[in-house]
């Protein structure tokens with residue numbers, strides 16, 4: 413059981429005043445929330461993976477593979493898997509070395525901690541409602557293998573806030589033990605796009621990046637935009653701008669605003685790699701997605717006993 417008391421609220425919640433018309437349903441596998449405006453979000457308890465976020469127009473903003481496994485036997489291919497406590501294949505000679513790629517958070521069942529609603533939160537200007545769903549994961553909920561591979565006393569609270577102006581996802585990490593630990597975190601968001609041929613991203617210039625497709629070494633680019641024209645796997649470090657925008661046909665489609673995080677990964681597997689993934693469908697799905705993943709993955713965050721760290725994103729959809 414995660415103690416929620418340590419979690420600073422991402423937006424102010426209120427339980428007084430007129431009852432908000434937010435529709436929330438929770439069952440054994442997922443939690444769904446819908447605002448009076450029509451905006452909706454669906455979160456799978458497995459991995460606390462957001463698998464759908466629709467704007468009030470009915471437009472789906474997240475890409476989910478048609479072959480995504482949603483029964484809790486494999487990390488979800490699509491939506492927003494949570495990467496913790498290590499990004500990518502773990503390095504040798506580190507406390508995370510025995511963990512699988514991207515850690516255990518995306519492949520462990522989380523606990524639904526409850527909701528709070530607000531009529532005046534950061535995501536709900538003008539008196540409209542927003543809703544915050546909290547999910548928790550702590551050491552006692554891990555599989556024996558994960559607990560053995562990373563034997564630290566930690567707790568995570570993941571807050572998913574849906575407002576008519578966007579979706580906010582924040583991860584709060586707390587060291588519940590006495591021994592310090594190091595971690596990386598990343599929100600591996602798969603965004604839905606109409607056609608990758610006419611997609612570009614902006615807000616990534618003027619900083620260096622590791623190009624994992626080319627040679628895994630550092631590169632830099634002064635171009636203000638990045639077009640995705642082939643397999644792309646770049647880790648941008650220490651970004652100066654807070655916002656990475658995804659443009660479709662030269663028009664803003666989504667704005668991804670980092671909160672207390674400095675790094676962003678841009679990933680598209682392209683044709684061959686997409687085809688080689690058993691849970692990626694349809695084969696041409698790579699044309700309709702791009703991952704823009706906010707995180708802290710360059711080096712490590714260190715937490716002493718009793719300390720907390722919080723980071724995440726606010727995503728705004730233009731349709």
Ligand SMILES: O=P(O)(O)OC[C@H]1O[C@H](O)[C@H](O)[C@@H](O)[C@@H]1O
Nearest residue numbers: 500513514624645677679703705
């Ligand atoms: O297949 P997965 O373990 O979900 O990883 C999918 C991708 O995640 C990130 O974007 C990494 O930068 C990629 O190198 C990796 O291929």
